[in-house]
Amino acid sequence: MSHLLLHGAISLRQDPVMSFFATAEHEKERLQYFASPEGRDDLYQYNQKERRTVLEVLEDFPSVQMPFEWLVELVPPMKNRAFSISSSPLAHPNQVHLTVDVVSWTTPFKRKRRGLCSTGLAGLDPEQKIYIPVWFHKGLLPSPPPLLPLILIGPGTGCAPFRGFVEERAIQSLSGPIAPIILFFGCQNEENDFLYRDFWLFHSQNDGVLSEAKGGGFYAAFSRDQPQKVYVQHKMQEQSQRIWNLLCEGAAIYVAGSSTKMPSDVMLAFEEIISKESGAPRESAARWLRSLEKAGKYHVEAWS
Ligand SMILES: Cc1cc2nc3c(=O)[nH]c(=O)nc-3n(C[C@H](O)[C@H](O)[C@H](O)COP(=O)(O)OP(=O)(O)OC[C@H]3O[C@@H](n4cnc5c(N)ncnc54)[C@H](O)[C@@H]3O)c2cc1C
Structure with a gap:
């Protein structure tokens, strides 16, 4: 949970909440600038374009001593990820196989980024039993009858x-x-x-x-x-x-x-x-x- 929280994208909105908790003056000023109308574009570049994580922002502003409940407010709710089922229930009863590509890309500032869920799944230990909540939805590819070419x-x-x-x-x-x-x-x-x-x-x-x-x-x-x-x-x-x-x-x-x-x-x-x-x-x-x-x-x- 804390791993997902810290490595999830942060949403620094145009409000000065984080600056309240900064004790270093230069950090407070920077955060106030981000929250101001003039800082809007820079905030967009810094936060959304670069998809900075909670951990990265806290590292960039180490004087910020934010209570956990406030920090959680800055993290957008995690969205569900969809994966196609890549196994047949006839061939593997009671199993669901997935085929997951680890998403990665380079930001405009040449920082390497990796997708949250695909990287998390790829890092699992196959020997270790874990419970992950899943939801099954009918996709756009209906199961074909056997006599359909x-x-x-x-x-x-x-x-x-x-x-x-x-x-x-x-x-x-x-x-x-x-x-x-x-x-x-x-x-x-x-x-x-x-x-x-x-x-x-x-x-x-x-x-x-x-x-x-x-x-x-x-x-x-x-x-x-x-x-x-x-x-x-x-x-x-x-x-x-x-x-x-x-x-x-x-x-x-x-x-x-x-x-x-x-x-x-x-x-x-x-x-x-x-x-x-x-x-x-x-x-x-x-x-x-x-x-x-x-x-x-x-x-x-x-x-x-
Ligand atoms: C119906 C459906 C079926 C799917 N089936 C599969 C499947 O079988 N296998 C599979 O691997 N995936 C599948 N996906 C995709 C999967 O749901 C996830 O989107 C994917 O795994 C990435 O999730 P993540 O959490 O790793 O990445 P996130 O942390 O969600 O990051 C991905 C996001 O990063 C950003 N991003 C990614 N690349 C770049 C880039 N080059 N430049 C800038 N920003 C970028 C985009 O905002 C993107 O939405 C499916 C999606 C749908 C909708």
Whole structure:
């Protein structure tokens, strides 16, 4: 609790509460300046832009002797973090697996920052039992029935929900017919961040649910392993005909991962593929995709 409090972002509002507790004159003045209309921009740079933590602010203003109850007032309520479930309840009853990327970035003042929750989770000791409150919400990716052909696009941690889909279908294949899955994964380097490599490769071989023998496929784009960038949408173009064939068989499309540019690039790639393979103009392809969305067969779950 105290760790999360001290490493959480602080919200130094435009009120002078902290300056009351500063005993060093220069610190008091600085804090009063931050609370003044003239100090507004500097406060924004210092606090919000740099995402300073409670601990960092207390280190910058060591004379501040603030009672704990007052300090808590400066810490905004911690928001919940959502994670896709990356396991199938059929394959792992009573378990929920997560695939968590440790978020990190550099601030305008070149300070290295790490995400609070992802860093906290990555630092847990797997041997140690701990209790974490969790809430389950229905996401935007409904669980597909076994006979629905699937085209899955999941670069980075976007592959998380699809690991669950593949596990589920592998179990379903033991007791009945299943429809094919083709999956497009992407990451920067094959060597460093090829998530679940062995899992995908296992299911791509020996009549696995992603194997070509079963009408499936697994395609990985390693964006930085060659001079020109290669992303999932390039791999999709290479499989243009397979994608079109599956769409003609009634496949549903699922897209998950970064919300930055990926979902719109993927949508454009589908548009190009449909137009090329069907001979229809781009506008008709775009209309066709919109009708797929309306019919509940184009699902996107993206986050920043
Ligand atoms: C529906 C859904 C599903 C998700 N599924 C997954 C999943 O399966 N796996 C997964 O790893 N994550 C997933 N996420 C993202 C996850 O919820 C968290 O946002 C992520 O783990 C970061 O949380 P954190 O506490 O580590 O970072 P925080 O401490 O919350 O820091 C992240 C914040 O830092 C800031 N920030 C981050 N990068 C930069 C930058 N470059 N420049 C400036 N500011 C920046 C932004 O304000 C950002 O909101 C999902 C999100 C949603 C909404």
